[in-house]
Amino acid sequence: MPLVEEIDGGVWSIPVPIPGSPLRYVLSYAIATPLGPIVVDPGWPGEAGWASLSAGLELAGWSVTDVQGVLLTHSHTDHQGLALRVREATGCWVGMHELDARVLAGYADGSRVHDCNATWIPQCGVPSGAETTAILMDADAMMAACGVIPDRLIDDGESIRVGGRSITAIWTPGHTPGHLCFALEDEGLLLGGDHLLPRISSHVGGYLIDESDPLGDFLSSLGKIVARVAPADVEILPGHEYRFRGIEERAGIVRDHHIDRLREAFAAVAEVTASTAWDVASRVSWARGWEETKGGLRRLALSETVAHLRWLAVRGLLVQTGRNPTVWSVRSNDLTGIEARIRAEVERSRGTAIR
Ligand SMILES: [Zn+2]
Ligand SMILES: [Zn+2]
Incomplete structure (x- = not known):
């Protein structure tokens, strides 16, 4: 220290x-x-x-x-x-x-942990059973x-x-x-x-x-x-x-990092017809690899993936449908110019008032 x-x-x-x-x-x-x-x-x-x-x-x-x-x-x-x-x-x-x-x-009244475990995790398309159990949030803690x-x-x-x-x-x-x-x-x-x-x-x-x-x-x-x-x-x-x-x-470095991650998330969705956040998270790159990203770290990785997908959907680059689970799809799987579009939107976010 x-x-x-x-x-x-x-x-x-x-x-x-x-x-x-x-x-x-x-x-x-x-x-x-x-x-x-x-x-x-x-x-x-x-x-x-x-x-x-x-x-x-x-x-x-x-x-x-x-x-x-x-x-x-x-x-x-x-x-x-x-x-x-x-x-x-x-x-x-x-x-x-x-x-x-x-x-x-x-967190103190338990409602937030309940929302995460009972609503958010299924919404992300996490397979029930061991995969879900491994990332549940601990209400008592x-x-x-x-x-x-x-x-x-x-x-x-x-x-x-x-x-x-x-x-x-x-x-x-x-x-x-x-x-x-x-x-x-x-x-x-x-x-x-x-x-x-x-x-x-x-x-x-x-x-x-x-x-x-x-x-x-x-x-x-x-x-x-x-x-x-x-x-x-x-x-x-x-x-x-x-x-x-x-x-x-x-x-600037942090913005570039998110541009990379957004492009990668978009490409992962474009590969197939429709994806859950879980599908996307397991296909994009993680510092220690998805298999080694476990427990609470995996839950955090999944939540960052949702943030990237949501950002793309809010700006019309992806379509978000359904709640159980939420499914993400592309309007067109043409990747041409996608990075430039993402970059332009990130630049716009910079000067946008917080909602
Ligand atoms: Zn901290
Ligand atoms: Zn913090």
Whole structure:
């Protein structure tokens, strides 16, 4: 794990371990204010995480009880998992975007896991039996990890002021529907959560049983954040890996990655008359190969495939029919010019307002 580190502008980076995850750690940030720190994304729950967060705050000259508030970039357990414990230890507030607060509430009452397992998985055309069992979401684990109810709902553009310090929230849906980045404008820093990481491309998906378009939202959010911070060459403090500059170049690489994946998904659908998301996911390329992409990782891969298929359908490049399962087909299996069409639509997404 990287070391606890003071960044310019009174911000501390505190790595918090994620046991058993290839990501290894989440970067929690403590922002100094005269009243005490604001913690952004306290990290994965459990004793190891709590010990790292507490030790990091102490190295920076605080104790956990000094924390004035917790800001959450999004609802994923590696980011919000310790929020409840920090609040219990300090009585501080916890703030996040309303759409991700709803995600947490859905996990806490079991409805979201039920929707995923009983509706979304069959909708994707996952064969019943062992294939389905292997990717079911664990209701008890999600219930245990998602117990925090925020005290503050944070809106796009809202300025959070604590002890004379001002933090601006920027709504960047895509990785999750209520993902927020937090800008420290005077200091030239952006706490980016999982919206944009320096090396790996963050997951875009979710278990869509509605008609949402997370990849469209993600690409719009990418355009929004680049327009906002690129001119000042702001330093990005991400939720994983390491901090970086050059957001415009990085955003271009991520866009190209999605263009490749969209083209590949389109070609997989065009190969046959009709496909389920499961058929497509098993035919496109994955870092470790489809056979080796197992359990929760396979569920994530499938959900990213659905996001790509949905994006193509929303833009008229694919046809989406039925619900049990949903079937995807091409209007024409002529691949000529498809990459240029996808690229043009991705360019358009950049400047499109988020729905
Ligand atoms: Zn995340
Ligand atoms: Zn994360």
